[in-house]
Amino acid sequence: MRTSDTADLWWRNAVIYCLDPQTYLDTDGNGQGDLQGVIDRIDYLAELGVTCIWLMPFFETPDRDDGYDVSDYYVVDRRLGSLGDFVELVRMARSRGIRVIIDLVMNHTSDEHPWFKQARQSPTNRFRDYYVWRKKPPKNAKQNIIFPEVETSTWAKDDKTGEYYLHHFYSHQPDLNVSNPKVREEIAKNIGFWLELGVAGFRVDSVPFLFDNDGVDEAGAHYSAIDYLREIREFVARRSGDGVLLGEVNLHYDEQRKWFGGEAGDGLHMQFDFMTTQHLFLALARQDGRPLIKSLKQRLRLGATNQWATFVRNHDELTLDLLTNKEREDVFAAFGPDPDMRIFGRGIRRRVPPMLEDDARTRLAYAFIFSLPGSPCLFYGEEIGMGENLEVEGRHAVRTPMQWSPEGGFSEGDPKRMVRPMPDGDWGPKKVNVESERHDPNSMWRFMQRLIRAYRESPQLAWSSLELIEQDNPSVVAHVCRAPDDGWAMIALHNFGEQGTLVELDLPGTDTDGVLVDRFDGSRLPFAESGTARVEVDGYGFRWFTVGQGLP
Numbered sequence: 001m002r003t004s005d006t007a008d009l010w011w012r013n014a015v016i017y018c019l020d021p022q023t024y025l026d027t028d029g030n031g032q033g034d035l036q037g038v039i040d041r042i043d044y045l046a047e048l049g050v051t052c053i054w055l056m057p058f059f060e061t062p063d064r065d066d067g068y069d070v071s072d073y074y075v076v077d078r079r080l081g082s083l084g085d086f087v088e089l090v091r092m093a094r095s096r097g098i099r100v101i102i103d104l105v106m107n108h109t110s111d112e113h114p115w116f117k118q119a120r121q122s123p124t125n126r127f128r129d130y131y132v133w134r135k136k137p138p139k140n141a142k143q144n145i146i147f148p149e150v151e152t153s154t155w156a157k158d159d160k161t162g163e164y165y166l167h168h169f170y171s172h173q174p175d176l177n178v179s180n181p182k183v184r185e186e187i188a189k190n191i192g193f194w195l196e197l198g199v200a201g202f203r204v205d206s207v208p209f210l211f212d213n214d215g216v217d218e219a220g221a222h223y224s225a226i227d228y229l230r231e232i233r234e235f236v237a238r239r240s241g242d243g244v245l246l247g248e249v250n251l252h253y254d255e256q257r258k259w260f261g262g263e264a265g266d267g268l269h270m271q272f273d274f275m276t277t278q279h280l281f282l283a284l285a286r287q288d289g290r291p292l293i294k295s296l297k298q299r300l301r302l303g304a305t306n307q308w309a310t311f312v313r314n315h316d317e318l319t320l321d322l323l324t325n326k327e328r329e330d331v332f333a334a335f336g337p338d339p340d341m342r343i344f345g346r347g348i349r350r351r352v353p354p355m356l357e358d359d360a361r362t363r364l365a366y367a368f369i370f371s372l373p374g375s376p377c378l379f380y381g382e383e384i385g386m387g388e389n390l391e392v393e394g395r396h397a398v399r400t401p402m403q404w405s406p407e408g409g410f411s412e413g414d415p416k417r418m419v420r421p422m423p424d425g426d427w428g429p430k431k432v433n434v435e436s437e438r439h440d441p442n443s444m445w446r447f448m449q450r451l452i453r454a455y456r457e458s459p460q461l462a463w464s465s466l467e468l469i470e471q472d473n474p475s476v477v478a479h480v481c482r483a484p485d486d487g488w489a490m491i492a493l494h495n496f497g498e499q500g501t502l503v504e505l506d507l508p509g510t511d512t513d514g515v516l517v518d519r520f521d522g523s524r525l526p527f528a529e530s531g532t533a534r535v536e537v538d539g540y541g542f543r544w545f546t547v548g549q550g551l552p
C-alpha cells in the first residue's frame, strides 16, 4: 500500500465514533443533548483519536423510534438545534481532521411525514405510490417481524381507505416504495443536500429492505436492487468524490457479498461485520476461541474498494440472530441471565462492561476488534466503559446520557426533564465518568486512547489480509495480518480463557529481524529464523507484535 491511499480511501482505516446528539451533551438546559453539545466536545473526540463521527438521526421526528422515524429529512429537530448548528459542527470537526457521516434512513418515513399524510388520503393521491399498498396483506405478512414484542404483522390497515401498507419496522414507519422513480429521486435529492452541507458519507439504515423493491414492479421496467445501489454509489462519487456508504446489513457473509457489489466491489463501500461481533460474544461466553476462528475463516476477503466496519457494541440490541439456537442460548446464559436483559428473543440490551464483569476481559474484546483488518466503530460511552440502565425501556437501556463528570455533567437542567436517567451504583457517573478517567493512567479511557493510537499508527493493518495461525490452545485466537507488498505484518494473540497460557507460534517466512516487537510496550521477543516463538498470554490477555517497518 502507499501511505497516500489512506487519504482518498480515508474510510478504509477510520476510527468511527457513533453518538446520538440527544444524549451527548445538553448546552441549553432543556434536558436534551444538542448539536452545540457535540461541537463543544470535538476537541475531546480529537484527543481520543477519533477520525470520523457518525451522528445518529437528528432530523425532525415524532420520536417514536429515537429519531429513526423521520417526518422531515431537511430539518433539524428543534430540540437539538438548527441547520446552522449542523454546518458549524461539520466545519469544527473538519478543522480537527474529523469527518462526519450521518444516518440515511430512507427505507421508511414516519407516518407523520407529509408524503404519508397525503398518501393515505385516497388511492389516487399523487403520493400514494410513494408507499407500498395492498388490498389484503400477503401470505408472508406474519414472517420476519423485526420487532416481535410490538408488532404482529408487517402490514397495517389504514382505516381511511381500508387498504394495507407495508412496514418492515414499526407500524408508524411505513416503507417507502423504491421501485417508484420519484422516490428514488427524493432519495438522491436528500443525499445531495447533506453532501452539499459537508458530510463525508452515510450510515445506510436497513439496507436489505431499503434496496429491495418489495415485490412492486415498475410498469414494463427492469428493476434491480443492486443496480440501484450502484447508481447511488456513483451519484455519491459524482457529488463528493470520496463519500462513503456504510451499510447496515445484518446477514451471513455469503449474503453480504452481493451488497458489496459482488466481485466488482462497486456496491456499498463498507458493511458492519455483524458475524464477527456475534461470534466474539460466543467466544467470550464459552471462553473458547474456536467459534470465532470458524467464523473468521468465512470472512470475505475484500478488495481495495470495500472495507469492514468492526464493532463490539452498537446502539441497538446486541443481536445474536446469526448464531444457532444453542449458541445464542449460551450467550444469553452468560451475559443475559435475567429475561429482562433480553429483547426480541434474539438480543441483549446491555452494554459490554457489565456483561463481561472484568476489566481485562472488556479490554480483550475491544483489542480483538481493533486487531482486525477493518475500520473500528465505537458507540459513545464505550471509551469510558459505561454501563446500561435496565430501568429504561427496551433498546434505550444502552442509550442513556454520556457520563462526563462524577455529577453526571450531561445537563444543568432539571434532572426530571433529562432525556433518560443515567444508571446509578457501580455504573453511575460517580464511578464511571470522563473527567476522572482522563486523569487516571490505568482507566478504560486511557486504554482506549492507546488502542486507537496503536491502530492509527499502523494503517497497513486496514489494507492487510487476515490469516489464522494454527496453535494448540483452544481458548486462544491467533492471527496474522500481512500488508501487501511491503513485508509489514502484525501478529495478534487473544486469550478468551480465564487462565494464562503459553502459545507456541510457528510462522515460517514471517521473520525479518529475528525479533517480535510488542505493539504496546515495545518489548522484544526472540523470533527464531525458522519462524517459531513462545509467547505468554495472560488470562483474558492479548499481545500484538509487529514485524517489519512501522513506528518504533
Ligand code: BGC
Pocket: 065, 068, 069, 105, 169, 205, 206, 248, 315, 316
Ligand atoms: C436502526 C434501528 C431502528 C431501525 C428502524 C435500524 O436498523 O439501527 O435503531 O429502529 O433501523 O429504522
